[in-house]
Amino acid sequence: MLPLVLFLASLVSNVRALIAQHDLTTAENLTRAYQSQVGATPEYAAAVSWLARAEFDAKRIDHAEALVAETRRVALASLASRPLDSDPFLPIALGAAIEVHAGVLNSRGERAEALLFLRDEMKSYGATSIGERIRKNINLLSLEGKPAPALDLSQWLGAKPVSMASMRGRPILFFFWAHWCSDCKAESAIIATLKANLGPSGLVVVAPTRLYGYVAGGKDAPPEEEKQYIESIRRQYYPALADVAVPLSSANFLTYGASSTPTIVLVDRAGIVRLYHPGAMPMAELSARVNAILGK
Numbered sequence: 001m002l003p004l005v006l007f008l009a010s011l012v013s014n015v016r017a018l019i020a021q022h023d024l025t026t027a028e029n030l031t032r033a034y035q036s037q038v039g040a041t042p043e044y045a046a047a048v049s050w051l052a053r054a055e056f057d058a059k060r061i062d063h064a065e066a067l068v069a070e071t072r073r074v075a076l077a078s079l080a081s082r083p084l085d086s087d088p089f090l091p092i093a094l095g096a097a098i099e100v101h102a103g104v105l106n107s108r109g110e111r112a113e114a115l116l117f118l119r120d121e122m123k124s125y126g127a128t129s130i131g132e133r134i135r136k137n138i139n140l141l142s143l144e145g146k147p148a149p150a151l152d153l154s155q156w157l158g159a160k161p162v163s164m165a166s167m168r169g170r171p172i173l174f175f176f177w178a179h180w181c182s183d184c185k186a187e188s189a190i191i192a193t194l195k196a197n198l199g200p201s202g203l204v205v206v207a208p209t210r211l212y213g214y215v216a217g218g219k220d221a222p223p224e225e226e227k228q229y230i231e232s233i234r235r236q237y238y239p240a241l242a243d244v245a246v247p248l249s250s251a252n253f254l255t256y257g258a259s260s261t262p263t264i265v266l267v268d269r270a271g272i273v274r275l276y277h278p279g280a281m282p283m284a285e286l287s288a289r290v291n292a293i294l295g296k
Contacts, residue, residue, distance in 0.1 A: 012089070015047045019054045027051060042089035045074040049096035056100050065104050071097040084128045095130035102137050115141055126254070136257030136278055143276045148172070148267040149256065151208065152249040157231055161245035164271060167204055171293045174265040175207045175241075176258035179215075179226075179233045184262045187280045192240035194283075194290055201294050202269075207238075208247045208258070268293045 011034050018027035031047045038044070052067035075094040084090050098121050105114035118138045125131060153161045164172075175191045177184035195205045215221040215229040227248070234246070252258070256265060259278070266275035266289055275289050 011043050011047045012050065012092075015050050019050060024051065024054055024058070027054070040074045040077070042075070042078050042087045042093060045071050045078065045093035046089040046096075048074070049093045049100075052100045053096055056103055061104055061107060064100055068097045068100045068104070072101075084125065084130070091129045094125070095133045098125075098130070098134055099137050102141075106141060111141060130259075132254050132257055132259035134257075135254055136259050136263075139257045139276050140278070143265075143273050146273055147271050148265070148273050151206075151247050151255075152251040153247050155248040157209075157227070157234060157246040157248055159243055159245045161206065161247050168271055169269050170202045170204050171269055171290065172204045172206060172267040173290065174256070174263075174267070175205060176253065176256060176261060176263040176265070177207060177209050178212065178261040179209065179230045180212070181261040183280050185237045187262045187264075188238050188241060190281070190283045190286060192238075194287060195241070195244070198290055198294060201296070203290060203294065205241065205244050206247065207241060207244045208249065208252045208256075210248065210250045210253045266290060266293065 011031065015027045015031060018024070018030065027047075028051055031044065031051060034047070035044050048067050049071045052064050052071055055061075055064035055067060071093050075090055075097065078087070078090055079094075082090075084094065098118070102114040102118050105111070105117065115138065118134055118141070122131065122134045122138065125134060148164060150164050151161070153163065173191065173194065175184075175187070177188070191205060191207075195203065199205075209230060211223055211226050211230075213220060213226065215226055221229065230248075234242070256263060257278070262280055264275065264277045264279075264281055264286065265273060268274050274293060
């Protein structure tokens with residue numbers, strides 16, 4: 001039997017560390033030991049969801065699906081007595097279960113079924129913290145080749161944003177970022193270089209962000225305080241994008257499924273999405289995609 005202190009310290013952290021070492025067998029054994037000694041808690045569900053993701057990435061689809069079913073069973077049982085966002089582990093668990101199940105369906109050639117499933121889950125959980133994540137997975141399967149959704153422009157930082165219609169005829173690079181995101185700070189140098197080099201050829205950069213309810217150190221903050229903090233982060237880390245419009249809206253993040261930051265979206269001159277990419281992109285890859293739209 002594994003020492004109780006090993007997983008009470010943080011089952012999820014230990015499981016993630018073992019997955020990073022590609023030791024999925026020990027990670028699953030640790031998770032089962034936790035279940036036998038502590039029970040099927042929300043943290044247990046979150047740990048199983050990490051295992052499901054790892055098994056899916058390893059292309060062991062059947063085992064991934066079995067772990068997804070277990071995650072969902074435990075998460076839904078917990079939801080019978082509490083809201084989803086009342087526990088930090090429940091959104092992790094259920095969000096991953098939804099994501100991996102959709103991935104399993106798509107990997108089996110059942111893309112339409114995956115989209116139907118995701119849209120049904122969006123109806124149930126779109127107003128919770130996992131709404132952006134569900135929308136991200138819908139967009140990954142369906143957004144490219146479709147008209148870019150309009151942005152909420154009611155609030156902004158920096159230059160006043162203009163409507164999608166007024167930008168028609170120019171390619172647009174959306175750079176969704178967050179004030180706490182180190183990957184966004186790193187990616188901003190690439191975005192700024194593309195803007196400087198390709199702006200004269202017509203490229204427009206728009207950098208949506210949103211409020212998260214906190215500032216440095218995770219300190220809770222009201223909207224006005226957080227807006228001032230975001231502006232200070234913008235000046236410190238994004239000076240090369242100082243003249244870029246920054247729509248400020250959670251609705252934009254939900255519409256575009258920007259649960260991962262950065263999220264990069266490239267729209268062609270006709271307003272059609274040609275690239276939807278959660279996560280950072282290297283210069284060579286992103287530059288090639290922008291140049292293709294510009295006809296270079």
